[in-house]
Amino acid sequence: xxxxxxxxxxxxxxxxxxxxxxxxxxxxxxxxxxxxxxxxxxxxxxxxxxxxxxxxxxxxxxxxxxxxxxxxxxxxxxxxxxxxxxxxxxxxxxxxxxxxxxxxxxxxxxxxxxxxxxxxxxxxxxxxxxxxxxxxxxxxxxxxxxxxxxxxxxxxxxxxxxxxxxxxxxxxxxxxxxxxxxxxxxxxxxxxxxxxxxxxxxxxxxxxxxxxxxxxxxxxxxxxxxxxxxxxxxxxxxxxxxxxxxxxxxxxxxx
Amino acid sequence: xxxxxxxxxxxxxxxxxxxxxxxxxxxxxxxxxxxxxxxxxxxxxxxxxxxxxxxxxxxxxxxxxxxxxxxxxxxxxxxxxxxxxxxxxxxxxxxxxxxxxxxxxxxxxxxxxxxxxxxxxxxxxxxxxxxxxxxxxxxxxxxxxxxxxxxxxxxxxxxxxxxxxxxxxxxxxxxxxxxxxxxxxxxxxxxxxxxxxxxxxxxxxxxxxxxxxxxxxxxxxxxxxxxxxxxxxxxxxxxxxxxxxxxxxxxxxxx
DNA sequence: TAGAACTGTGTATAACATAAACCAATTGCT
DNA sequence: AGCAATTGGTTTATGTTATACACAGTTCTA
Numbered sequence: 355x356x357x358x359x360x361x362x363x364x365x366x367x368x369x370x371x372x373x374x375x376x377x378x379x380x381x382x383x384x385x386x387x388x389x390x391x392x393x394x395x396x397x398x399x400x401x402x403x404x405x406x407x408x409x410x411x412x413x414x415x416x417x418x419x420x421x422x423x424x425x426x427x428x429x430x431x432x433x434x435x436x437x438x439x440x441x442x443x444x445x446x447x448x449x450x451x452x453x454x455x456x457x458x459x460x461x462x463x464x465x466x467x468x469x470x471x472x473x474x475x476x477x478x479x480x481x482x483x484x485x486x487x488x489x490x491x492x493x494x495x496x497x498x499x500x501x502x503x504x505x506x507x508x509x510x511x512x513x514x515x516x517x518x519x520x521x522x523x524x525x526x527x528x529x530x531x532x533x534x535x536x537x538x539x540x541x542x543x544x545x546x547x548x549x550x551x552x553x554x555x556x557x558x559x560x561x562x563x564x565x566x567x568x569x570x571x572x573x574x575x576x577x578x579x580x581x582x583x584x585x586x587x588x589x590x591x592x593x594x595x596x597x598x599x600x601x602x603x604x605x606x607x608x609x
Numbered sequence: 610x611x612x613x614x615x616x617x618x619x620x621x622x623x624x625x626x627x628x629x630x631x632x633x634x635x636x637x638x639x640x641x642x643x644x645x646x647x648x649x650x651x652x653x654x655x656x657x658x659x660x661x662x663x664x665x666x667x668x669x670x671x672x673x674x675x676x677x678x679x680x681x682x683x684x685x686x687x688x689x690x691x692x693x694x695x696x697x698x699x700x701x702x703x704x705x706x707x708x709x710x711x712x713x714x715x716x717x718x719x720x721x722x723x724x725x726x727x728x729x730x731x732x733x734x735x736x737x738x739x740x741x742x743x744x745x746x747x748x749x750x751x752x753x754x755x756x757x758x759x760x761x762x763x764x765x766x767x768x769x770x771x772x773x774x775x776x777x778x779x780x781x782x783x784x785x786x787x788x789x790x791x792x793x794x795x796x797x798x799x800x801x802x803x804x805x806x807x808x809x810x811x812x813x814x815x816x817x818x819x820x821x822x823x824x825x826x827x828x829x830x831x832x833x834x835x836x837x838x839x840x841x842x843x844x845x846x847x848x849x850x851x852x853x854x855x856x857x858x859x860x861x862x863x864x
Numbered sequence: 865t866a867g868a869a870c871t872g873t874g875t876a877t878a879a880c881a882t883a884a885a886c887c888a889a890t891t892g893c894t
Numbered sequence: 895a896g897c898a899a900t901t902g903g904t905t906t907a908t909g910t911t912a913t914a915c916a917c918a919g920t921t922c923t924a
Contacts, residue, residue, distance in 0.1 A: 369807065373807075373811070377815070383869075383870065383922095384869090384870095384921090384922060384923080385868070385869040385870060385920095385921060385922045385923070386868090386869050386870025386871060386920070386921055386922075387869095387870060387871050387872080387919075387920040387921055387922095388870095388871085388920085388921080389870085389871070389872095390871075390872080391871095413910080413911065413912085414911085414912065414913085415910085415911080415912095423872075423873090424872065424873055424874080425912085425913090426872075426873070426874085426913080426914095427871075427872050427873080429912095429913075429914095430870080430871060430872070434912080434913075435911095435912065435913090490807065491807060491808060491811055493815070493818075496808075496811060496815070496819055496822065497818075497819065499819070499821075499822050500818075500819040500820070500821045500822045501821075502821075503821035503822055503824075503825050504820075504821040507821065512828060512829070512832075513824065513825040513826065513827065513828025513829035513830075514825075514828070514829035514832060515842065516825045517825050517826070517829055517839075518838075518839045518842040518843060519842075519843075519846070521784075521785065521788065521839060521843065522781060522842070522843035522846060522847075524784065525780065525781050525782075525783070525784025525785050525787075525788070525843070526777060526780045526781045526784065527780075528780070528784050529776075529779065529780025529781065529783050529784045530776065530780050532780075533776065533780070552624065552628075552745070552746060553746060553751075556628070556746055556751060560632070560748070560751070563748075563752075563755075564751055564752065564754070564755040565755070565759075566754075566755045566756075566757075566758035566759040566762065567751065567754050567755045567758055569758075569768065570758050570768040570769075570771045570772050571768065571772070572768065573767060573768025573769070574767070574768035574769035574772055575768075577767075577769060583773075584772075584773045584776060587770065587773040587774075587777070588773060588774075588776065588777035588780070590850070591774070591777060591847060591850035591851050591853075591854065592777075592846060592847060592850055593850065594849065594850035594853045594854070595845070595846035595847055595848065595849035595850030595851075595853075596846050596850075598846075598849045598850075598853070599846065599849070638900075638901065639890090639891065639892075639900090640890060640891045640892065640899065640900040640901065641889075641890055641891075641899090641900045641901025641902065642888075642889040642890050642891095642900095642901060642902050642903085643889085643890075643901095643902085644901085644902065645902075645903080646902095668879080668880065668881085669880080669881065669882085670879085670880080670881095678903070678904090679903065679904055679905080680880095680881085680882090681882080681883095681903075681904070681905085682902075682903050682904075684881095684882075684883090685901080685902055685903075689881075689882075690880095690881065690882090
């Protein structure tokens with residue numbers, strides 16, 4: 355464990371390098387031969403690979419080969435694979451949306467935020483996979499956080515509530531994106547179908563043990579729903595629940 | 610791609626073996642030497658390793674070593690690591706809860722389900738990590754699904770709505786568990802703190818670019834909240850939103 | 865112009881999953 | 895009882911992975 359100095363707003367060791375890269379804080383070197391690569395180019399190539407061939411196909415060798423360089427050449431730009439993935443995630447998510455133009459207050463604003471976040475996630479399925487757990491936060495991701503919290507300004511919610519609200523929406527959208535998303539390495543879109551087929555197969559065999567699943571599936575099978583319908587359904591429930599809280603803050607007498 | 614026969618309720622290839630293992634469908638062999646290991650023992654050992662040393666430390670060699678066996682010995686019991694992980698996940702989640710005794714209708718029942726699911730997930734942080742994406746469903750996991758759907762019986766929701774509702778709650782709880790969870794390999798409990806510290810550090814440096822994050826954090830910093838408060842907050846919003854929908858189904862005249 | 869800093873390469877290592885061949889133990893069948 | 899089929903565990907081997915280290919060539923600066 356390399357802790358190093360843990361100053362006030364300081365980051366320690368491994369993470370510090372990640373943050374430096376993510377936030378573009380490396381001093382531009384002047385001496386030495388011209389670099390044949392760019393951080394942006396490397397990141398873009400890595401994203402391209404992960405998008406088309408799946409996250410399992412992403413290796414340092416694979417990325418280096420697309421440039422005709424040796425594997426080790428990449429280590430002149432990136433400290434390690436972890437950091438590269440962090441870069442990939444933040445780049446893939448992209449800059450946060452500007453929701454100032456969305457009319458109608460917090461509700462359509464937060465909804466728009468959620469739908470755009472979802473779109474960004476399903477565009478790069480591996481991002482949700484790699485996002486799990488503790489890792490350095492990139493500027494884009496922090497920007498998304500800020501945009502989401504901005505949608506909640508003026509709602510009367512406390513700071514903690516606003517943060518928890520964003521965690522609620524984020525967790526939900528991320529989770530849905532994970533489930534919607536493709537198989538590792540396979541073409542997009544297949545997964546939902548395969549998953550449904552597998553569940554159907556299991557229910558067909560062991561359905562008697564799981565009556566509630568069987569019943570719900572049977573009833574739902576009659577009316578197939580569109581791709582985003584499920585996401586919208588949950589989002590509306592969340593927004594309704596939020597509306598209730600926000601209204602109760604504005605009209606405390608109604609309880 | 611080994612598709613094989615894709616019958617009606619049939620599963621194909623690689624997945625079929627996973628399902629067989631998960632659902633305990635292997636014919637007990639009679640001839641040959643006595644097995645020195647058990648699927649259950651192997652799974653338990655693997656879980657122990659993942660729990661204490663993190664998912665990164667889980668390797669076939671590491672598992673085999675705990676029994677004093679060769680790595681390859683494991684392959685007599687498990688087709689591969691993927692299948693072992695699937696077993697681990699289903700075992701770690703454990704049998705579904707019986708919520709019949711919970712009084713008060715769907716709302717406390719679903720809440721209880723969510724809290725227990727959350728508890729099961731945070732007990733084994735790696736489970737949420739491995740659960741991502743397409744994989745074989747185990748009996749315990751399907752049991753949890755059934756228990757959750759059962760809580761929604763009699764609510765007047767359609768089959769599709771009940772499924773979407775469960776997806777909503779599951780996605781949220783899973784997402785929260787992921788964020789709450791420990792660093793890979795590190796001791797549990799550190800993560801939340803480290804994450805908060807990192808965000809604080811970033812805001813300290815780049816806060817001016819992210820006023821909403823800064824404001825929310827500053828406001829929230831005054832009143833530190835308990836571990837499960839965040840989870841409960843979002844859950845209550847979801848339940849409120851659901852209640853609105855369910856009520857509107859019962860009293861259609863009120864809009 | 866000499867040296868320092870930097871880039872890309874070649875080589876090496878350790879960990880990993882897993883395949884194939886092999887021996888020994890056990891049991892069912894004859 | 896004995897043989898053959900079956901299975902468990904080991905040995906050995908292969909291909910892939912990330913990444914450390916030393917070196918050669920390049921370019922800027924003092």
